[in-house]
Amino acid sequence: MGKSSEIKLIGTDASHFASRVKFVLNLKSIEYEYIVENLACKSELLLTLNPVYQRVPVLVHANNPPILESLVIIEYLDEMYPDVHPILPSDPLDRANNRFWASYIDNMFIPLFEDLRKTLDKEGNDVVKKQISERTQLLEEAFVKLSKGKAYFGGDDAGYLDIVLGCFLGWVKFVEIYNQLKVIDEVRTPKLQEWANRIWSHEALKDVIPGNETLMNFYMMLQVHKPPRVI
Template identity: 70%
Template sequence: MAKKSEIKLLGTVASPFVNRVQFVLNLKSIEYEYIEENLTCKSELLLTSNPVHKKVPVLIHANKPPICESLIIIEYLDEIKPDVHRILPSDPLERADNRFWANYIDNEFFPLYEEMRVTPGKEGKDAIKNRIIEGSVLLEEAFIKFSRGKTYFGGDDVGYLDVVLGCFIARTKFTEKHNEFKVFDEVRTPRLVEWVKRIWSHEAVKDVIPGNELLVNFYTMLQKYRPARAV
């Protein structure tokens, strides 16, 4: 069992990227010390641990250099504890394919949520909704390919893409509620609708995914510090 101070995670509870790392730490039964950061007044520890981007998550493992960026962190965790709940597939081609879709989720799909938040006017928001819906169909196809008829992207159990996409479930539900549409629905993406239910209730996730009140507070902060564009 790790000592309390051996692994530290700098984060904020409303960040899906921090939640992603917590998800993997829980899956691998790795004990860690969580340090909450105030992103409006960043600590010296965060600024010195991630001097390039100055953002969370940051993993500090004993006396080793800090590790930044959620995808890099979860791969690091997979490598230091490979015998407990392997996250990435062993086949090099499958690993590459998983990384491709992770890149799509992080850099093309999820950023549309923020794009919709800052875009003024119904017409502009509707255009982004359509792009999100198109992306959800691509993700449904990816799920069918990777799951091979089983429960998760990883097959019988949670894998890399389950973690990568699963961390956005709370933000997805929040976005749906505040924009009156469905990202995943029974007609377009029936497999992902069932997958969302399974991830939402997974033991490694239940205490990690932020509740609506936390997301509302985070959304209010965003509205203050990154307001919507002027019409």
């Protein structure tokens, strides 16, 4: 195993995918060098290390080939550093359920927020908001089941799904502010609201979830480089 000082993370501050890796590195007390990438003008380093997707995060560990994609990186770090704050549950069925819901979050929940950005008409906008509300309710039910009455998806402390969903809370709050939408609240999703409050105050997540100004700058970059289709 390489030394922790040999780890480099390439990311951008507004990326919840990069935030996931930062969260895990903090939970495991792993030192690393953080290299900020400008996705509006991608560096030669990023294009060389991730020529297929050309996106962050990218983890470089010593002289090994780069590790790509946030969920892959999380599991890699968990296997390389298993003795400090295990991320995935030890039970195979619990691991399978965690991976299922991580896939749900990445493929069924988070993309709706990009759909909301791209949907300009009110009727279509309302449809997307309804879908966000319904899928958040499913996450509430998943939390109740998977947490087994404890504080986090992972039990007594943050685990795999806390990382996967928790690092998206900055964007959730951003969308709530600018779209007159309440995604997580104490009425519809009371357990998820309590969980979100705990995640926000987690010591290992301090300075990891980007602030509103960082997200607004990234959002404006998206509007320029990936504008919503008008027709």
